[in-house]
Amino acid sequence: MRPLPAVHLRKKAAVAPHTEDGRGGRPGAAGPAAPPPDPSRWRALTVCLVAGFMTLLDVSIVNVALPSIRAALKAPEADLQWVLSGYALAFGLFLIPAGRIGDARGRRAVFMTGLALFVVASAACGAAQSSGWLVAARAVQGLAGGLISPQISALIQQMFSGAERGRAFGMLGSVIGISTAVGPLLGGLLIHAAGAHEGWRWVFYVNVPIGVVCLVLARRLLPDTPSARRVSLRRLxxxxxxxxxxxxxxxxxxxIQAQQWHGPEKxxxxxxxxxxxxxxxxxxxxxxxxxxxxLLDLTLFHERSYWLGCALILLYFGGFTSIFFITALYLQAGVHLSALAAGLAITPFAVGSGVAAGIGGRLVARFGRRLVAVGLAMVATGLVGTALAVHLVAGKSSAWAMAAPLLLAGLGSGLVIAPNQTLTLSKVPVRSAGSAGGTLQTGQRVGSAVGIAAVGAVFFARLTHHGWASAYDHGLIVSIAFVLGALLLALADLGTGLES
Structure with a gap:
């Protein structure tokens, strides 16, 4: 059972944690004791987190490689857009079916299938000889990421319970936050090391050796799904x-196509x-x-904790992901920093998010939704500070001025993602964990797409007439609006006195 606020923990403390159906027996009832925790569970978690880091990193790491890809493959702008959006779209579309298949057929088997496909697709991306080839390989890579991702949260549900589960989800939250934030930095480092002309290929090739090692370890360490069985296509x-x-x-x-498809017909x-x-x-x-x-058990949405957490994270990712989109544009095209320098400027957010996520995983059982509300308030405050820094400090020095407010925003983000996931899935039966986790992550991908489109529209409209600094300020205002929307949901939950 996932960590809950103290009132829930007292009511459910006697439930045995590791049964697949979540029942675990009744206090005082005769019967076999719950099986002991798997001694390999933390090593298995490490394998899951490394694989998850790769799939989420590939959402953002490619951004800094686009100029090199365009020059090397003579790629038109539309194909460059699909290199990014094709991955995100395939990733998001396959999350819920993959969660359902993992619940039914076995999470380890589906995880390993997705990981093998991700390795092959990454190699195909690195070897691309045309932009069309790269777009197609990226779509397959995204599909593979969608296979892997929901198995991770379901395996955490299966392998951990109580306070341990909160810590495990805290580590997953660190991976989510850091992978998104450090993508531009790692991409810049790889391109700098391998050369501007061919360095973009190593943005993809780096996944191959890491993925192969994870695949070998996954076979040895990941547990089977006790309820797995052969199922017909109809049951899927x-x-x-x-x-x-x-x-x-x-x-x-x-x-996704807002910049390519002109006119309202879209x-x-x-x-x-x-x-x-x-x-x-x-x-x-x-x-x-x-x-x-x-495919999706709609009764999950009868649980207040579940539907509220899904809505909250959709809004939050609308603001969270778009921060890196406009910050990378502003720093590279606006003040003419290199890709590596721009990635370094965003690093304070990554550091703050990684530090706070582990703390948030340990504190969520004690503070519940209040912790998420505090985190959202910190993110909004940090983004306001970032906008003020750009407004007050001109030129390349603005990258230094942004460091402190981005650190504050990152610390807040670490208190949002993992604790919200813990609270959202707290009452979901383990047998439905893959489907529920897939739905939650689909909300993240949808929120990201909508947020980038909305923020980008304001950013580019302002850029035409008012310059980079003004465009960045106004883009951040839209990002802040998404974060404040999520904060209002958290406060409304607290205001009812029925905290999820």
Missing amino acids: DPVGVALLGSGMLSLLLPF WLLLVPAAALLSGFVVWERRQTARGQSP
């Missing part, structure tokens, strides 16, 4: 997968998106009523 709900996938594609495309895609996602909900309810296995 292919109709639900098709409805959800096409609905998500229709929803995300106008946001927003007409939101109409079929609404219809397809509504059809998905109707179909899933029908599957449940028939006693079939739905």
Whole structure:
């Protein structure tokens, strides 16, 4: 059982932690004792976190490599956009089906399949001889990342309980925060070391040896899923997968292609998106009523902790991810820093997020949603400070002025992501952990796409007439608005007196 606020812990302290169905027996009832914790669980967690770090790092590390890719492959702007958005789209679309398949067929097997595919796709990306080749390989890489990611949170649910589970999710939160923040820095380092012309290939090749080692260790250390069994294609709900996938594609495309598709016609895609996602909900309810296995158990959203946490993280990632998007643009194109120097300037956020995430994982059981609210307030305050630093300090010196407020924002971020994940999944049965975790992460990807589109629209519109500093300030204002929206949700939860 996942760490809960103290009131929940007192009520559920007697539940045995490691049974797959989450029941674990009744206090005082006769029966076999709960099995002891797996002595390899922390080493297994390390394998999961390294694999998760690779998949999430590839969301942001490619940004600094785009100029080199464009020169080497003579890639048009549209293909450069798809190198980024194709990965994110494939990643997001496959999270929920992958979680469902992992719950049904075995999380270790699905994790290893995704990891093997990720290694092969990374090698194909590095060997690309055309932009079309690279776009296709990136899509496969994103699909593989979508296979891996939901298995990690489900395996944490399976391997850990109580305070240990909070610490494990704290470490996962560190990985999420650091991987996003340090992507530009690591990309800059690789390009600097390997050379501007061919260095971009090592942004992808670096995944190959790391992935192979993880694959070998995963086979040895990761546990089987006790409830895994052979299932028919029908039980994997292919109709639900098709409805959800096409609905998500229709929803995300106008946001992802906002800069490429001019005119308002692109927003007409939101109409079929609404219809397809509504059809998905109707179909899933029908599957449940028939006693079939739905792709997504909609009863999860009856839990206040679950639906509130999903909405909160969607808004937060709308502001969180867009920070790095506009900061990298401002520092490299606006004040003419190198890719490596721009990555270094963002490092304080990564450091703060990594430090605070581990602390947040240990404190969430004690403070609950209050901890998340404090973290969100810190992020908003840090972003306001960052905007003021750019406004008050001109030129390359602004990168130094941004360090302290970005550190504060990073510390706050570490108190948001892992604790919110712990609270959101706190009442989810272990047997549904993969599907629930996949849904939560899909919300993160959707939030990221919408946030980057909204912030980017304001940023570029302001840039045309008012310059880089003003554009960056106004882009940050939109990012802050997303973070404040998440904060209002957390405060509303606290205000009810029924804290999740």
